[in-house]
Amino acid sequence: MVVDNKLKSIDFIQKTVILIFIVGKTIRKINLRPAKKMSPGEVVESERFLVSRLNKAEDTIVQVGSSSIGGNNFTMIAGPCAVESADQLQKTARWVKEQGAHLLRGGIFKARTSPYSFQGLGREGLEYLCQARTEFSLPIVTEALAPAQVHELLPRVDMLQVGSRNMQNFALLDEIGRVKKPVLLKRGMMATLDEFLAAAEYIYSKGNHQIVLCERGIRTFETAARNTLDLTAIPILKERTHLPVIVDPSHATGNRRWVIPLAKAALAVGAHGVMVEVHPAPDKAFSDGEQSLDFNEFKELMAELNKLLLVR
Amino acid sequence: MVVDNKLKSIDFIQKTVILIFIVGKTIRKINLRPAKKMSPGEVVESERFLVSRLNKAEDTIVQVGSSSIGGNNFTMIAGPCAVESADQLQKTARWVKEQGAHLLRGGIFKARTSPYSFQGLGREGLEYLCQARTEFSLPIVTEALAPAQVHELLPRVDMLQVGSRNMQNFALLDEIGRVKKPVLLKRGMMATLDEFLAAAEYIYSKGNHQIVLCERGIRTFETAARNTLDLTAIPILKERTHLPVIVDPSHATGNRRWVIPLAKAALAVGAHGVMVEVHPAPDKAFSDGEQSLDFNEFKELMAELNKLLLVR
């Protein structure tokens, strides 16, 4: 560089070195203070977090009923987007259990963009979930939208879900941090990985360490699929955190035709599991029918994943 | 639904509206290619909403204390990002009042990305806000993060704020929809205008009609500023809804040097007001100091806006 040639006087270089040293130390001090100097939402020093690999090197295994999520396990979570009826849920639960699913999912409180969309069956749906849980020995996971719902769901379900739109609902994260129950934390559709880890840290730092992260697609300029599934996030998250990371290809793609290839890619990229939506008659689903697999498609998915597991 | 009551006689105008509707849906079906089929959470038919101009042609005016927001009014909301002390708030309130601000803002419950960042003074901060309100006759607005906080703030503040990260916290929107208190609803940094209007509809449809929308920047690939202020949203929202729309250039830019030009642009583009952060000593602020105006800068801002108001 041309500038180098001009640095001839040795005292100047000395002064420079000393100055760099002082400035460097000052900057380090500034950076080590709590996040006051950072704009919220922009940069989080996630290396200092309890959820960081730097704090705990070995993989966290989250136990949900008889299933272990994380480490070398590959976990399959399946079920309808929303619980619609006892019959719909029972049929789906039986099928996914027979094909080898480990957990049953099903929404009863639905976060819907419009107030006029189907908002879920609520307590009635919870009953159906609990019946399926008993009948098919499948641990159940469902979403809580508010602190009050956490306590309603707590004694009945095996795992609580925090949805994408609530990833930075800090009052909800606080509440979930205070209970003893595994939690499935979905990435906000426009959250950076730093923010995702910071949301997990809210829960972890309150005492609840049973957290499973879930990549479910981010919002980008591309509209060919509903969202853009960010599979690069999987190896990055596995480097940065000891928590398990799974993938939801149903919400990401918004289209059942692309769920199987993306689920296979999720396994290949190193995810600890996959969560997919399954419905006995997707065309009649109350919500997200376009992205729900029918029974044959789910069977095919399991066969494809089992082939890949052979060579993992 | 309110709409029902209005559909009592099928006169010619109503037939036309229904026809347009059906034809519109048909056209959309013709145009829809399978790969582009939208999922229910992505597109909201906001034309049918109560907040739509099609439902109410004239501008809604939201009355907050002695201030009217909307219509031909241009409202100035100013104050610190977070209430930090009685002294800090009093000094700021006095200054912004003297310069002509209409409302005082100040966060006491802060939504912070990291659990280790300053989380706000809580009730102590509320006392300071109420003192400033009395001393300077300034209506106050502050953010509620959870349903429980809504009821704590309700008897003390003039306007509730829903923050960007909570725009789709549906339990919070529901609660705010059930109270009688003006609300400042900030656009989610990841929300489309359709989703923004749907969030407003959650509140409006529950009975609370005193809603002011606030554009505060969206998240894009560009990192030169904290977010990308979407001023195109102002004329679009004014077409689609009868609710007032203001702009927050402080959070959008994240840098005080760009707040004044963007506030001027907000006025020129047709916003009903501006909300800015002001701090007696921005370099010492507990949060968002980089984007807070100091007192001289706020004075300059008011002078610049007043010049533009002359020719509006």
Added chain:
Amino acid sequence: MVVDNKLKSIDFIQKTVILIFIVGKTIRKINLRPAKKMSPGEVVESERFLVSRLNKAEDTIVQVGSSSIGGNNFTMIAGPCAVESADQLQKTARWVKEQGAHLLRGGIFKARTSPYSFQGLGREGLEYLCQARTEFSLPIVTEALAPAQVHELLPRVDMLQVGSRNMQNFALLDEIGRVKKPVLLKRGMMATLDEFLAAAEYIYSKGNHQIVLCERGIRTFETAARNTLDLTAIPILKERTHLPVIVDPSHATGNRRWVIPLAKAALAVGAHGVMVEVHPAPDKAFSDGEQSLDFNEFKELMAELNKLLLVR
């Protein structure tokens, strides 16, 4: 490199500048975490560029025919998206001249997404442009898509345009850098401000210093408008570079109803000018009719901008 000639004596100011540089680089190294290490194509140290304010503090004024762009001037560029016929161009040129426009725009080589879209009139269109230039004493600006077109246009036009899709067409930038002709460089719809300045540097460093930058909207998740006009870019660019910066609200919004408010915002935010599309019959335009102003709308725009100029 021009910088060399200036580094002849190492006086105190220069030492300081060099020191800031070295310290800056050191700080950046300290802050860099491995996972965030930037690749060379992503971040450009635009402070060292010739187009940087650090290299030249005073505003560059670009002279195009009788018009001066930059400094305290506010320049109005108007005309059809594409030249379609002698009659269409003549009518438009007369009208925009009468209303006070300074330059006439009109595409003859069109960059169209689909090979089956109207690709422009080519040389025939150039004749019409030159006729209008003579008849109405309006300097003309039109886009060159390839190095060969640069030389075809050079003797006939007053200003060359580099379109959004070609902002990183480096062979084209090189060629334009070697000629003596003012150039209007449009920001790529996917380009960061650093990349935008680097594209300008390609031209500037080859010897052509007559560059006007043009913000025209970036691509984001929001689809309510065609693109998201990034007005925050204006004060940022004015800080970082001495080159003039104008705004194109027509391409950004894609809708004529939003062009006037956004043009006003561009003036208020500090842009050195505005470029808009005008067509005698927008509904019949061969391209971009939705975003072209008709004659009355353009007259209204000029009246609105002139009011704002009174208080600038």
Added chain:
Amino acid sequence: MVVDNKLKSIDFIQKTVILIFIVGKTIRKINLRPAKKMSPGEVVESERFLVSRLNKAEDTIVQVGSSSIGGNNFTMIAGPCAVESADQLQKTARWVKEQGAHLLRGGIFKARTSPYSFQGLGREGLEYLCQARTEFSLPIVTEALAPAQVHELLPRVDMLQVGSRNMQNFALLDEIGRVKKPVLLKRGMMATLDEFLAAAEYIYSKGNHQIVLCERGIRTFETAARNTLDLTAIPILKERTHLPVIVDPSHATGNRRWVIPLAKAALAVGAHGVMVEVHPAPDKAFSDGEQSLDFNEFKELMAELNKLLLVR
């Protein structure tokens, strides 16, 4: 829906049906005209394209030297980002050939954001490429930045590459469409799939049908990796076009640690091949060293991919 109940008179329904029919036909007619009514860059009716599956149902196989790309083949393209010396290229070529790569890549004309970055060896680099081609019987692929370079490269290389920044350099696409040479077309980092297919159509419609598409990451708000690899694009593109589709995980991630998992995911999701950067000493690379695999990493990648190919 409430509206339904009000549709009581049968003549009204009849009229509606007729009207829908007429309006529908009109709309179809409007849509079938050339893209005048479409905003450029926003929507392309890619179903009518020659590259569409609707035009040609069976997979296109592109023959490059002895390698067949497309159909059931999985093609491995490897080599340095930039050709730096005879020694660097020879070592790399020997290694990737021994490990089973099918094609050798290496840039000699580099598209760099800054004019001061290494711009490639040019003709000297071409000599080294040709030597490696002869010595190791590897077909070679390299990028052309401008129409003139197409003709310089044409007699010497086996495949031409169009880089991400030039995906909408229409003059370049035109030129490549007129020659008989396989082309590797990289997706623009902010191009929709519709625009990607339209760029391919520019080449295809001019007569050159030997096109391989390459997904290489899109630009989003997430900065943890250089770009966001859009693997959902693979099944979508395979539905929409008969052209082969490969994946470049090196440019997408910008970090060699994530290249192997993403390459595996690309195979699992159904890509027809992968292109990766390999360098004998990545830390000393002139460009993109962070994302280049070293020799051991490339060997590991091939082993991992070969395991997956067993169960495909």
